Amino acid sequence: METQSDNPFLATISVVVPVYRGESTIARVVGELERFTKPSTTINGVGYVVSEVLLVNDSGPDNSATVINDLAGKHDWVRPVWLSRNFGQHAATLAGMSSSTSDWIVTIDEDGQHDPGQIALLLDKAVEENSSLVYAKFAGGAPHSKWRNIFSTTAKWFYTKFLSPQDGEFFSSFRLMSGEIGRSVGAYAGSGVYLDVALTWVVEKSVVCEIPPRAEYPRQTGFTFKRLLSHFLRLVLSSGTRPLRLVSIIGSLSFLFGVLYAAYV
Template identity: 25%
Template sequence: MPCYNESLNLDNFYLQILNQINIINEQNSKQINCEFIFINDGSTDNTLEILKALALKDNRIKILNFSRNFGKEAAILAGLQHSNAKATILIDADLQDPVELIPTMYKKFITQSIDMVCVRRIDRKGESKIRAFFSDMFYKISRFMSEIYLQSGVRDFRLMSKEVVDAILQLGEYHRFSKAIFEWVGYSKIYLEYEYIPRNAGSSGWSFWKLFKYGIEGLISFSTMPLRLAFILGFGASFGAFIYMIILILDTLIYGNDVRGYPSLMCVVVFFSGVILIVLGIIGEYIARIYEQVKNRPNYILKDENELQN
């Protein structure tokens, strides 16, 4: 459970999770063994203090406290690395994921031998039209550019078998895009659908700019199509310039028209300069990721960690 400034939601979230665990216990007529791994992703409010207070009441709670905010992807990775369960559930602590689906997820995992039970939001209520538009465009572009098929509305909230978690952890990339990683590893999966749930309290840490950068990360991490598009763009521009040069030569030789001077020259220079910068920018994005990968920096740093009590 990644947490970033969720102090207003944690108590309620914890109680709701406990309620769902109790429902599972009643349905199965036995007590299931479980642990709760909270990742404090550099929160600036009193999220950590609330987590520590909850841990004093429940020895099944484990807290991973980052030295600073490393982002949700790092928090997901840390949680998966510290989970040794037969089944792991990933869920945000902002109460926008339907916790009441947890018993259903567990039942399908046990009875149907499904490796991954995912949750999909079927509407975009609560989002601005601009944000919804760009979100839909991202999924369409992603499907065009990548071999990984991402369904719109699928959340990070899901149940995964230990085999799935182990497969995910084999991917040692520094820039992680979990939505695509979950699809890339394969395994059998089913989807449970739900409608929009408003945020219980607080504000989201995902601004439009952060989501935009996250989307670019996803497109580049699982596709080399931008590099191919850069080649096509460069080839097309060069071919067009060659055709235009032939037209100018024929126009001058056959009709005796003067070659247009400064304005046309400036348009050509500006156009090709823009093409070159676009291509260099695309190449630079990939080189930057290679540079950050080879430095072999950790995805996160734990400031402290409370161990599970025996």
């Protein structure tokens, strides 16, 4: 399948979808993307086309693999990417980014909460701001459960305040990035790296594009508290030496407190 258009002014886009428990939703997501596989134009006049959709099978517990195979057989622009075991959302997304071939990469979730029609807004924002990385931000907040939103907000606040305050203040799984940057990060970032932290290594500053909210399709979320905690630990461990320095300071203060307490007793 050719991913470059004959029109040199038509931006090609690879859409990467990590799939863990998408048996009941991924076909609908692909169906929504289909109309953008023909040349379209953004509000600001930027021509673009979705040249490929990469469905990354993250070895989930349902029959997502069968659905992915069926979709790949039906559409020549659907490319499956197979992982040997479950590595998690960020590693699956990185695998898809590494396999992409287009000018731009867009990452979206498997559950349909991200509207493919909003990709044009992200592309316009990237051109306006001359940015290679754009995050979509739902107006009014992400359509998740209250506890998940609180956990995510707290984790991102902790990251920007204590770990890497010079980086952007907002991360989202609905992203648009230049293909060159996405493939370079996918090539050298390991499976244990937090994707958005890895992107800060090569992108000086990301920008945010506010989009209208969209209700998630009914489904059982794959994000348990254990998985969210795992995401947070990956975020901390991927943030360079600052977390190690923080742990060292806490350890030193604890030792000093212990010595003073022992002397007092």
